[in-house]
Structure formats: C-alpha cells, structure tokens
Amino acid sequence: MQYDSGLKDDNELLYWVAVNEIKGIGSITFRKLLQKLKTPKHILYAPASALKEIEDIGEKTANLIIDSRRSSLEKAKRIIADCQKKNINVLTIKSKLYPYEVKQLKDAPVILYYSGNIRKNIFGIGIVGSRRCSDYGKRVTKEAAEFLAESGVAVISGMAKGTDGYAHSACINANGYTAAFLGSGIDICYPIEHLKLMEKIKETGVLISEYAPGVKPQATNFPKRNRLIAAFSKKLLVIEAGENSGALITASYAKKYGRQIYAVPNNIYDKQSIGSNKLILDGDDIDLLEKLSIMELDGEVKICGGIVVNTSEVQNLPETSRVI
Numbered sequence: 198m199q200y201d202s203g204l205k206d207d208n209e210l211l212y213w214v215a216v217n218e219i220k221g222i223g224s225i226t227f228r229k230l231l232q233k234l235k236t237p238k239h240i241l242y243a244p245a246s247a248l249k250e251i252e253d254i255g256e257k258t259a260n261l262i263i264d265s266r267r268s269s270l271e272k273a274k275r276i277i278a279d280c281q282k283k284n285i286n287v288l289t290i291k292s293k294l295y296p297y298e299v300k301q302l303k304d305a306p307v308i309l310y311y312s313g314n315i316r317k318n319i320f321g322i323g324i325v326g327s328r329r330c331s332d333y334g335k336r337v338t339k340e341a342a343e344f345l346a347e348s349g350v351a352v353i354s355g356m357a358k359g360t361d362g363y364a365h366s367a368c369i370n371a372n373g374y375t376a377a378f379l380g381s382g383i384d385i386c387y388p389i390e391h392l393k394l395m396e397k398i399k400e401t402g403v404l405i406s407e408y409a410p411g412v413k414p415q416a417t418n419f420p421k422r423n424r425l426i427a428a429f430s431k432k433l434l435v436i437e438a439g440e441n442s443g444a445l446i447t448a449s450y451a452k453k454y455g456r457q458i459y460a461v462p463n464n465i466y467d468k469q470s471i472g473s474n475k476l477i478l479d480g481d482d483i484d485l486l487e488k489l490s491i492m493e494l495d496g497e498v499k500i501c502g503g504i505v506v507n508t509s510e511v512q513n514l515p516e517t518s519r520v521i
Contacts, residue, residue: 354376
C-alpha cells in the first residue's frame with residue numbers, strides 16, 4: 198500500500214480510516230475536528246469536554262465519537278487489511294497528490310481509495326451524459342475524449358453505461374489518462390458489463406472512490422460520486438442529460454464549486470436531452486456548444502471542432518431563435 202505525505206505507517210493510517218468510518222461524521226465535521234485537534238488519533242481519544250469545545254460539535258456528536266472508538270478501530274483494521282490484499286491505496290487530504298483545487302472545497306472527502314496510477318495533475322475535464330446516449334452523443338463524447346487525451350488532459354467520468362463508458366474508452370484508445378469515480382468500493386465492478394473497461398482504466402489511469410472496499414453500489418451513493426466528478430473537473434462537459442438525470446446532479450455540483458460548465462444542444466424531442474437543453478436555456482453560467490468545445494488548457498485556448506457561445510447571449514435572442 199502507498200502512503201501519502203505525513204503518514205508514516207499503517208498505524209497512523211489506522212486512525213484516519215477509523216474516524217472516517219464513524220457514522221454521522223462526514224467530511225465537513227472531520228475537517229473541523231482535524232483543524233482543532235490536529236490528528237485523527239487525538240480526535241478518537243479526546244475527552245468529551247475537548248470535543249464539545251469545537252464549533253458545531255455538541256454532546257451527541259462527542260458521545261458518538263467516544264462510543265464508536267473501539268468499533269471504528271476494529272473496522273479500520275479490516276479495511277486496511279482488505280486494501281493490502283487487493284492492492285488498493287489510500288489517499289488522505291494531506292497528500293500532495295490530492296488536488297489543491299479539490300482540497301479547498303468544504304465537503305471534500307478526507308479519505309479516498311484508489312487503484313491504478315494516480316498522478317499529480319489529475320485535476321481534469323469531466324464528461325458526463327446519458328446512459329442511453331444517441332449516436333450523436335457517442336460521436337461528441339468520442340471526439341471530446343480523444344481531443345483531451347491528445348492534449349494531455351485527464352478525462353474525468355463515472356464509469357456508468359453510455360456516455361461515461363464511451364468517454365473512458367475513447368480516452369484510453371487515444372493513449373490518454375482517465376480517472377473513473379465509483380459509487381461503490383473499487384473492488385466491485387458496477388455495471389458488471391464494464392469489467393474489462395475497469396481493468397483497462399486501472400492499467401493506464403485510476404479508479405477512485407470515497408467508499409471502502411466491499412461497499413456495494415446503492416442509489417444513495419451515486420449523487421456523492423457525482424459530486425466528486427464535479428470536484429475533480431476544471432470544466433464539465435454535459436453531452437446529453439435527461440430531466441432528472443445524474444448528469445444534471447453533477448452539473449449542479451459543478452456550478453456550486455465554481456466550475457465552468459459546457460452543454461451540447463440536441464434534439465428538442467429527445468427525452469435524453471431535455472435536461473441538457475434546459476441547462477443551456479436556463480443557465481447564465483453555461484456555455485453552449487454548437488459542435489464541440491473550446492477548452493482553456495493552462496491558460497491557452499484550444500479549439501475542438503466548433504465555437505462556443507455564452508447563454509447570456511442566447512437569452513437575449515428572440516424566443517424563436519433560442520430553440521435548440
């Protein structure tokens with residue numbers, strides 16, 4: 198197992214994982230505790246009086262930490278042993294490999310699990326869309342992922358069926374680097390049809406999850422997974438999105454985090470494009486792609502197949518001209 202900056206051995210890592218596994222202690226609370234008590238070990242063994250002095254840590258949370266001390270340590274030992282057995286690595290927020298831009302977010306995970314090849318400049322461009330994408334959506338996804346791969350930019354997505362899978366595959370085929378964020382432990386392939394893709398991503402890119410090994414995919418996990426896609430994306434490209442899709446959840450997080458969002462216009466009669474078309478018409482901060490995208494990479498503007506128009510300009514047009 199690899200260790201990050203500041204973590205000496207499994208004994209120190211044990212406390213990080215233990216606090217992370219206490220139910221009711223989320224990323225925001227964990228970071229508040231770290232800010233005041235400095236180390237996870239100090240958090241676990243702090244008296245109730247010291248814990249209650251911390252902002253938003255009342256008696257209930259203090260007692261929760263104290264009562265969970267033994268069980269969380271035992272669980273952490275099992276998780277670390279499982280990670281070692283399955284060649285899964287642990288990344289803490291202290292690591293130099295943890296992107297600075299993500300560390301600045303209040304709800305950034307304190308611990309991430311990963312398998313594969315993580316790199317320092319993993320902060321990339323996200324590509325999300327429909328699981329049932331059209332041929333048009335496949336083409337746009339493929340061209341965007343290939344362009345980013347050739348530009349040396351990481352392609353960020355969620356390994357779901359449809360758009361995600363096409364984005365990862367096109368990037369790999371173009372010898373690029375891709376990161377897949379999962380809604381389960383990274384020892385579990387979901388969907389199972391992506392087992393070969395998962396192995397390919399692990400060979401040349403990286404699989405990342407905030408869930409420990411063995412955690413099964415559940416519906417409640419995926420919005421949190423989507424938030425990580427947005428967090429690790431400098432810019433987010435929404436190819437096709439249904440009205441209540443996961444892609445729109447990712448876009449909402451991207452907006453919250455101040456990321457630039459690009460959306461691809463599509464057939465107004467296609468259910469899989471209702472969300473992305475609406476995103477363009479309703480959003481002042483959404484850029485409209487007429488073909489593909491113009492990406493600002495490290496301050497340099499690169500054009501890929503088309504032009505971009507800000508939706509503030511779109512909204513000033515007559516209603517008939519605004520129809521996509």
